[in-house]
Amino acid sequence: MGMIEKDSKFYPDKTFVETSQINSLEMYRTMYERSVNEPESFWKEVAEELVWFKKPHTILKYNFDNRNGRIFHEWFRGGYTNMSYNCLDRHMGTENENKRALVWQGEPDEDTREFTYRELLTEVCRFSNVLKKKGLKKGDRVTLYMPMVWQLPVAMLACARLGLPHSIVFGGFSSEALMHRIQESESKLLITVDESIRGGKTFDLKSNADQALLKCPSVEHVIVVKRTGHVSSWKEGRDVWLDEEINSPDIGDFCECEHMEAEDTLFILYTSGSTGKPKGQVHTTGGYMTYVYLTQKLVFDLRKESFYWCMADIGWITGHSYIVYGPLLNGTTTFMYEGTPLYPAPDRAWELIERYKITICYTAPTAIRALSRQGESWPAKRDLSSLKLLGTVGEPINPEAWMWYYENVGRRSCPIVDTWWQTETGGIMISPLPGAAPTKPGSAQFPFFGIVPRVCDPGVEDFEKQGEKMKPGETGHLCIEKPWPGLSRTIYGDHARWEQTYFYQYPGMYFTGDGCYMDAEGYHFLQGRVDDVINISGHRISTAEVESALVLHKDVAEAAAAAKPDEIKGQSIYVFVTLKLGVEPTEALKKELIDHVRKEIGAIASPDTLQFAISLPKTRSGKIMRRILRKIAENKTDDLGDVSTLEDADVIRDLIQNRS
Ligand code: WT7
Secondary structure (H helix, E strand, O other), X not given: OOOEEEOOEEEOOHHHHHHOOOOOHHHHHHHHHHHHHXXXXXXXXXXXXXXXXXXXXXXXXXXXXXXXXXXXXXXXEOOEEOHHHHHOHHHOOOOOOOXXXXXXXXXXXXXXXXXXXXXXXXXXXXXHHHHHHOOXXXXXXXXXXXXXXXXXXXXXXXXXXXXXXXXXXXXXXXXXXXXXXXXXHOOOEEEEEOOEEXXXXXXXXXXXXXXXXXXXXXXXXXXXXXXXXXXXXXXXXXXXXXXXXXXXXXXXXXXXXXXXEOOOEEEEXXXXXXXXXXXXXXXXXXXXHHXXXXXXXXXOOOOOOOEEEEXXXXXXXXXXXXXXXXXXXXXXXXXXXXXXXXXXXXOHHHHHHHHHOOOEEEEOHHHHHHHHHXXXXXXXXXXXOOOOEEEEEOXXXXXXXXXXXXXXXXXXXOOEEEEEOOOOOOOOOXXXXXXXXXXXXXXXXXXXOOOOEEEEOOOOOOHHHOOOEOOOOOOEEEEEOOOOOOOOOEEOOOHHHHHHHHHOOOOOOEEEEEEEEEOOOOOEEEEEEOOOEEEEOOEEEEHHHHHHHHHOOOOEEXXXXXXXXXXXXXXXXXXXXXXXXXOOOOHHHHHHHHHHHHHHOEHHHOOOEEEEOOOOOEEOOOOEOHHHHHHHHOOOOOOOOOOOOEOOOHHHHHHHHOOO
């Protein structure tokens, strides 16, 4: 087997194409046309591949234009279903019942766990019964602050079974970040672990949780998963060990699932926008389920024998959709790894692929760059011949990283799907379907079924004329013209913000916040964020969040954050800080401020570079000129553009001279 390379395009080989589900450009085009011209019948048919307790009476109702009132979209109204049922019960009595659903590998080699679909169903039911015993009722929110332990997907499916919206907080976030998310969602229960294990170290998540809970009166119960067995604090009456609860004699092996209306909330997931604190994206039962089911099936071209590994953390949307829900909805075996791909040796990922005979590997460009740094000899030593398909997600992939992945991991035999999407979109939006058309390095290719992208001209002044299309090759703002089932419904508790963030820039369309161009063949090339969001290793942090964290420090007068290009992480955080009068700008203070941000938000938000400035560049009306700070962070100081509106030109001189 081998790919064919022609005119810088990469064609899947014949055997791959022959066995793939969407196996020609023509087939893709025919289905695509139908999906956008008759979205209702298209999505109704997809939904019918899953189990509904009651069929929907209306497939789609929406308004995307703020000139016509409230913005909303609703899918499968009147339909009743359950995510946990479709991931588990649906497979009982089929050939999937005794197939492996979840294979978990801990960081220490001897820690492994496997569940067939039947076993996973039982485990989830038992967990659901524990939650029920705690008195939780449909609609109550549950926060999960957990690392990559197998109990995390079990807990998610247990919440989904009972109609308890889960809000997962990535285990790398600080207690402050956790506190904010619990307070906002008013969760009644928190599920966490004693300690997490990563890179040979342990992290005391329980004490972070305890710290956060000091200011979270809504939380009545805490369920603690045992990973290391070591806890530094415990609150009697509130905290319980999962092991003790789930093994109690009154916990049964089965639990009925709630019948959820299609638009009932399945989960909330917080993500950074360009302003303020992270926003809780609300995803619903019917639409999200249908969208994730189909994207997983076709983008990864799942086969009966697929053994699929998505390297993301479940704390992010990638893990929600494509470690847990997508694979299980499709009856696929999903592999979950606790640690990092570089520990204990730089070939950990390749060794696991070899050992488990993984067929599909889905990861982020940042991981590919970090792994490629270690040299080709690491993947070369391993037998990676089980791999059939590779995927990437999270940030634009530079063609060098794409080629490295293609040659050293895929051995020139595996198509690469570069999947573009967002926390808001629920599932993959623009991506190759691997058997349908040749790929180009750096391009996410064509829209998925039902998705109508438009590259809009950002320079149009007239409001009524917004949305004019850019010509091929020209970068503009990427918008989506029509609704699709996976898009979030609202920002938890703040619908107006959801409308403003996504629907006010280009009337009638969803604004993605990304720059993009399309080439003459219709291939999309994503260019990164056009707003104040920094993408660090595929994770979103807003400049506003970093700035608010910094100004909380007693010595800081003002702060501004910008993205700095980074070879491994894609971008890193560069901050400019002005200090209060009389405070000395020392190296020790620099370190203290960086630690302060880490404490407020988490390690992923810690600035790589911090520059003290006498003042920040401002316009005469007092607005910080971010454009200039961005240029300085990018080290493009000979190209600052127009600085005529600047209040004080000396400020720029100081910023350039003292560039860190
Ligand atoms: C932002 C969304 C969705 C999963 C992980 C990130 C960037 C994502 C790609 C890609 C270029 C990409 C965009 C997007 N992004 N995938 N294949 N090519 N850029 O989810 O944290 O919501 O971030 O990630 O800028 O807006 P997220």
